[in-house]
Amino acid sequence: MINDRLIDAGPVQIATRDFGGDQPPLLLLHGAGGNLAQMTTLARALRPHHRVITLDLRGHGRSADGDWTWDAALGDLAAVCVQLELDRPAVVGHSLGGMLAVLWGQQHPECPGVVSLDGNPPPTRPGQLPGLDPEKAAAELARLHAVFDAAEAAAGRIIPAEQLPDLVEQQQMAARDMGANEKVWVEGFRRNLVHLGGETSIRPSAALTGQLRTAMNELDLAPVHAATTCPRLLVLATRDLPQQEPFAELYAAYRRHQIEQADAVPGLRRVSLADASHAMVIEQPTALAALITDFLRPVA
Known part of the structure; x- marks a missing residue:
């Protein structure tokens, strides 16, 4: 059980x-x-x-x-x-x-x-990228970290109520594309939703996401x-x-x-x-x- x-x-x-x-x-x-x-x-x-x-x-x-x-x-x-x-x-x-x-x-x-x-942990320095020219490695790391910065800024965002059904449908489609169990996939999506004060957001929060990034980058x-x-x-x-x-x-x-x-x-x-x-x-x-x-x- x-x-x-x-x-x-x-x-x-x-x-x-x-x-x-x-x-x-x-x-x-x-x-x-x-x-x-x-x-x-x-x-x-x-x-x-x-x-x-x-x-x-x-x-x-x-x-x-x-x-x-x-x-x-x-x-x-x-x-x-x-x-x-x-x-x-x-x-x-x-x-x-x-x-x-x-x-x-x-x-x-x-x-x-x-x-x-x-x-x-994610790569943070050129020495972790053997075979890449150090200058190019540094540039690629900067580009990658900009993507992570954008993701952190979007973490914990508020989801308008009218968008939730479409998001659930997108999760179902993603599960089918991956050959995964749709019910399990949607449960995973819904489990990270927070409903508070009439608003819905996705966990983890931006603050926790920032803490996670710092912890992993330093590990x-x-x-x-x-x-x-x-x-x-x-x-x-x-x-x-x-x-x-x-x-x-x-x-x-x-x-x-x-x-x-x-x-x-x-x-x-x-x-x-x-x-x-x-x-x-x-x-x-x-x-x-x-x-x-x-x-x-x-x-x-």
């Missing part, structure tokens, strides 16, 4: 969804701007082998607002583990959730395994991976999202950097998933579930 529950994590309440079962526990974490509903298909694919618990990270979905720091978010995960009585859960995360998973593994050497699904995962002793798996994308295609050279260079960094860390298993973009959780949930299950099986 699937069970939704709010967990008190200090001043912040965290919304969780427990898919049930008596197999080894697994925390499944979504990416920035997402929520637990978007992990449903992967959660169902993992459920035969794990008790899967998904959650809305703070400032997302039905969880409460709270300043974003890595320590605060890790504290939220710890509160979920205590109150749901999860003993040594594996932690699997996508994008932002993947970064959290890696940080959890560093703090919890007893963890049976952490899996990062393309959980890498260097290379020393974290090197200092982590529990089993860890990094699954990397191999192609661009449509919105990344104007920056194809930049992202190709950054993927080379990610591979070089990962392969230099002893004990870190790295898989570059064929024909997978950053949206791999939507594109290939069955393949990811098989990878994750196989990786965790010897230690589960």
